[in-house]
Amino acid sequence: MLKKSAVIVLALGSIILGAWHFVEYAMTWNSEFISNDMISSWDKRMAGLRADLPADVKTIGYVGNWDILPATDIVYADEETEFVLTQYALSPVIIKRGDNEKWIILNLNPTAYNIWMQSQPQDIKITDYGLRIFLVHKP
Amino acid sequence: MSILLGFLVYLPSVLAGGLLIHQLWHGNQPARLLIKFGLGAGLGLGLTSLLYFLELLIFNVQSGFLFIQLGLLALGLALAWKNRKQNPIFPFSEKITLTRLQKLLLSAFGILVFISIGSYFVHALMNPHGGFDAWMIYNRTARFFYRGQTEWLTAFSPQIYWQFHADYPLFLSLNVAGAWNTLGAESMRAAQAHGAYMLIGIVCLLMGAVAFTRTTGQSLLAGLVLLGTPVFVYEGPREAADLTLSFFVLATVVLIFLYQRKQKPILLALAGFASGLAAWTKNEGLLFIFAVCLACAFIAFRLRNLKVIIPFGLGIAFPGAVLLYFKIFLAPANDLFANASQTSLLQMLTDTNRYRLIFSEFIDHIIWFGRSHVSILAILLIYMLIVKLAPRASDHTGYLACALILAVQFFGYFAIYLVTPHDLDWHLRTSLGRLIMQLYPAALFLFFASLTDPETVFAK
Numbered sequence: 001m002l003k004k005s006a007v008i009v010l011a012l013g014s015i016i017l018g019a020w021h022f023v024e025y026a027m028t029w030n031s032e033f034i035s036n037d038m039i040s041s042w043d044k045r046m047a048g049l050r051a052d053l054p055a056d057v058k059t060i061g062y063v064g065n066w067d068i069l070p071a072t073d074i075v076y077a078d079e080e081t082e083f084v085l086t087q088y089a090l091s092p093v094i095i096k097r098g099d100n101e102k103w104i105i106l107n108l109n110p111t112a113y114n115i116w117m118q119s120q121p122q123d124i125k126i127t128d129y130g131l132r133i134f135l136v137h138k139p
Numbered sequence: 140m141s142i143l144l145g146f147l148v149y150l151p152s153v154l155a156g157g158l159l160i161h162q163l164w165h166g167n168q169p170a171r172l173l174i175k176f177g178l179g180a181g182l183g184l185g186l187t188s189l190l191y192f193l194e195l196l197i198f199n200v201q202s203g204f205l206f207i208q209l210g211l212l213a214l215g216l217a218l219a220w221k222n223r224k225q226n227p228i229f230p231f232s233e234k235i236t237l238t239r240l241q242k243l244l245l246s247a248f249g250i251l252v253f254i255s256i257g258s259y260f261v262h263a264l265m266n267p268h269g270g271f272d273a274w275m276i277y278n279r280t281a282r283f284f285y286r287g288q289t290e291w292l293t294a295f296s297p298q299i300y301w302q303f304h305a306d307y308p309l310f311l312s313l314n315v316a317g318a319w320n321t322l323g324a325e326s327m328r329a330a331q332a333h334g335a336y337m338l339i340g341i342v343c344l345l346m347g348a349v350a351f352t353r354t355t356g357q358s359l360l361a362g363l364v365l366l367g368t369p370v371f372v373y374e375g376p377r378e379a380a381d382l383t384l385s386f387f388v389l390a391t392v393v394l395i396f397l398y399q400r401k402q403k404p405i406l407l408a409l410a411g412f413a414s415g416l417a418a419w420t421k422n423e424g425l426l427f428i429f430a431v432c433l434a435c436a437f438i439a440f441r442l443r444n445l446k447v448i449i450p451f452g453l454g455i456a457f458p459g460a461v462l463l464y465f466k467i468f469l470a471p472a473n474d475l476f477a478n479a480s481q482t483s484l485l486q487m488l489t490d491t492n493r494y495r496l497i498f499s500e501f502i503d504h505i506i507w508f509g510r511s512h513v514s515i516l517a518i519l520l521i522y523m524l525i526v527k528l529a530p531r532a533s534d535h536t537g538y539l540a541c542a543l544i545l546a547v548q549f550f551g552y553f554a555i556y557l558v559t560p561h562d563l564d565w566h567l568r569t570s571l572g573r574l575i576m577q578l579y580p581a582a583l584f585l586f587f588a589s590l591t592d593p594e595t596v597f598a599k
Contacts, residue, residue, distance in 0.1 A: 003591075003596045006596075011244060013367070014364050015367065017369065017513070018366055018369070029261060034265070035267070037265070096300070
């Protein structure tokens with residue numbers, strides 16, 4: 001009897017677990033995510049910048065808050081995610097951390113932006129794409 | 140519409156895989172056909188990926204993905220037609236008759252399949268770009284290929300930041316880029332459909348193999364447990380390679396188990412091919428090849444037949460050669476071993492705190508594996524204690540060989556964590572659950588292949 005019950009419990013338990021997971025996840029349903037999830041939004045955010053990059057640019061620098069501000073003032077996971085999303089959006093251009101390239105993306109909050117600007121020459125060209133994203137071109 | 144196109148774009152490979160395996164391994168019992176269909180999904184897509192890589196390498200054009208698939212399908216259909224008398228697919232050689240118990244389990248399985256399809260689509264629709272690994276590694280590499288076209292080799296530039304793992308093998312990225320080139324757009328639904336085919340392949344393969352080695356009721360129970368594990372259904376639309384790797388781990392384990400039972404060399408050749416594709420999927424596959432080689436040596440010793448190495452070697456030759464070329468001539472250095480020094484290795488190997496942390500995380504992840512609200516491991520252990528193990532004496536070599544593969548892979552993962560140059564806590568947190576998932580379907584196969592089946596339980 002115990003063995004028979006075990007078979008029934010395993011079969012029914014599997015259905016319940018599957019259904020539980022489905023209901024739990026379905027309750028977070030948001031139809032906006034179908035076309036406008038975080039990654040698609042970042043792709044759109046980078047679309048203008050991508051269009052402005054000359055076709056012969058193969059590598060581009062990237063400076064985020066994590067390169068400027070102390071660790072206590074940043075959320076590392078967010079910085080990492082935005083860096084990865086930027087590489088994903090701009091592929092096949094290679095994104096290199098730092099400002100050693102002729103073309104550089106800045107993803108900085110106002111404080112970090114002001115600190116970074118203090119160490120830069122006057123003749124750099126900066127295009128603002130909104131939402132703290134800038135494209136820098138060093139002559 | 141894009142969801143349908145995503146599925147259609149890989150369909151020729153999946154069908155071709157099944158048809159070609161049917162020509163290599165004859166027989167049309169329902170369980171055997173289910174195994175072949177399941178195997179066909181992964182091996183067909185794997186063969187396509189390898190051929191597409193060669194096309195890119197030799198001709199430097201990306202337009203041939205569909206032609207490769209159609210060529211394979213035409214070959215499969217032609218062979219099936221030519222051999223239709225000696226090796227038919229239909230009608231089945233055994234009549235399918237189900238007992239009342241089997242009908243009840245089939246109904247339960249049907250309900251869970253329905254729920255799982257719902258779960259799959261909720262996940263897929265809300266995460267069109269998949270999980271973090273998908274856009275960091277696999278779809279990003281696919282974008283390098285698709286957007287780069289003739290400059291696709293940029294994907295392996297050593298300038299790419301280590302975290303993007305440009306050294307990872309290309310199975311998934313190539314198939315995604317191939318689908319995009321066929322569809323003329325970066326459709327994320329194609330990447331998700333690839334995951335869905337792997338999911339379907341694993342379910343069919345596991346159920347077919349358990350039905351073949353035990354009973355229909357046991358196979359339905361295995362399918363129920365697999366689909367009742369939330370993380371498993373969630374992996375399909377995540378667009379990462381872990382599900383694909385778990386397919387090849389399962390395929391290899393099943394084929395080796397079947398070999399020791401049937402002694403057909405073609406099964407070992409297919410096991411070799413599947414293990415080669417595991418390494419073409421993820422770097423963990425290299426460790427897996429080592430584990431499978433040990434298992435083959437064990438089988439050769441038990442059967443007193445060194446010749447078993449030959450079909451295995453023939454099977455692994457093609458994916459192995461492609462992988463070797465990729466690793467030697469294209470892939471940048473791996474982040475785990477690029478800067479390893481003997482001193483730091485020794486320090487890590489003698490640090491007892493690392494052993495303690497890894498061990499406790501392994502225990503924690505295994506007990507709570509599956510993103511479930513209950514411990515699936517505990518449930519399965521209790522179930523095993525109640526219904527009892529009933530391994531077949533004639534299959535002992537198979538059980539031991541397959542358990543050896545899983546054990547070597549498991550301890551290999553442990554060893555890699557020991558010497559990882561990255562923050563250990565971060566490395567464990569971001570990868571261990573996926574590594575366990577890679578072994579889960581194969582472990583389920585061994586579990587249900589060695590347990591008393593429900594037919595026997597209800598006959599008493």
